Amino acid sequence: MxxxxxxxxxxxxxxxxxxxxxxxxxxxxxxxxxxxxxxxxxxxxxxxxxxxxxxxxxxxxxxxxxxxxxxxxxxxxxxxxxxxxxxxxxxxxxSLEELVPVPAGRFVVHGQHDRARVPDNKLSIEIEAALAFGTGHHGTTRGCLLLLDHVLKAYRLTHVLDLGTGTGVLAIAAAKALRYQVLASDVDAESVRVARENARANGVGDLVKVIRATGFSAPDFPREGPFDLVLANILANPLKQLAGPMSAHLAPGALVILSGLLTPQAAGVIAAYRARGLVPLRHHKIEGWSSLLLRSVN
CATH class of the missing domain: 3.30.70.2190 (Alpha-Beta Plaits)
Structure with missing residues (x-):
């Protein structure tokens, strides 16, 4: 977080x-x-x-x-x-303690025991439930992956940030699809360790750079940015607080995928980002949770 x-x-x-x-x-x-x-x-x-x-x-x-x-x-x-x-x-x-195979566009999030059940034409993201600080089973992660799949089909992206990465699911997905380096951050030291392990286990250890950071305080952000895609699956209040700092690290026309918010909270989050020059493009609602795709018009 x-x-x-x-x-x-x-x-x-x-x-x-x-x-x-x-x-x-x-x-x-x-x-x-x-x-x-x-x-x-x-x-x-x-x-x-x-x-x-x-x-x-x-x-x-x-x-x-x-x-x-x-x-x-x-x-x-x-x-x-x-x-x-x-x-x-x-x-x-x-978010959820157990993991079953969850399809989301081109991605499938699963545990080791379901490895054989992933179709050959899908991108596998293997996360063990015992290590899970978040799994694709949860509506927020699935919503992010669906929006990421859409974005990857429509835009060319080279500078990607996964803010509040948790297990690293979103960073791993982006790295597997893009084959570019993705920056991932989390305030929690254990999450950083787990995300690094998961990236290595998924064959993208060299493409996912995981750092420990609160907000945008680390020097890696200006060094690795500006970003043309930011993924942030956290909570409504932190997302609103991050609108200003995040906008300062976005490239012109950048895309932002936000989740971790209940549907009634979406309007407040959208307003906070609209005030920073981002407009909503898509709004997925899954199991009472909202996932948002926004684009910078600055």
Whole structure:
């Protein structure tokens, strides 16, 4: 994460017996929570059960949510709901713990055990769940990869930055597709180590340069820039705070892909970047999360 000011979203997690039950709960939740009120996802756990997670921009009505899930799956399941907050610095780490193969345009994010399932015509990004500070399973990462795939088809890019890289998924994807060096940064030392390991494991260790930095404070940014593409999958408040510093490191006509924000937060983020001379081109909404593509008109 790349902001000194704290930020958080609220999370509710619950384990459910099987896929059918989880999907029933998911259907109920998506009917109750209208577009953007909550980000809802279901995923298979290593123990064979299914997990359902919800993320909220505001503190949820815990009693109401327990009642809702209790009606859908039983009071015993509802009693097991865990409520917590996800701080900005832990955002990518906490997005989802498990990894299944996730296609996103030309990319497929997967674990080692699913290596053989990746089609030959796709670009493989292998990330082990045990090391995951963020995986392509999460709607924010998938949204970024879909936008990256679109951008790569339409524009020629040579200077790319992945800000708040986490596991390095986005930097690895860009490096594999472009075969140019990509700069990746994170404020967390462990994320820097993991991203470097993942880049080497994916055969682009020589193309992904990972540094530890808060915001744009490191000398590498002016040295490696100006950038014609910046990817930043973090949180809404840090993204707004970074609009000014980021705009100073963009090449004319540069593209910016932003994610990690709930859909109701998108308008505020767009406004912050529009004030810095960036206009929105695309807006993907996946599982209650928004991913934005903007372009500098300065």
């Amino acid at each position: 790349n902001s000194s000011e704290p930020s958080a979203t609220y999370r509710a997690s619950v384990a459910i017996g099987d896929e059918q039950a989880a999907r029933h709960v998911l259907d109920v939740l998506t009917e109750v929570f209208f577009d953007g009120e909550a980000a809802v996802a279901a995923f298979e756990r290593p123990d064979g059960r299914w997990g359902v997670t919800l993320h909220f921009a505001q503190s949820p009505d815990q009693a109401g949510l327990r009642e809702l899930i209790g009606n859908a799956a039983g009071t015993e399941i509802a009693a097991g709901i865990v409520f917590d907050t996800v701080e900005a610095k832990d955002w990518v780490k906490a």
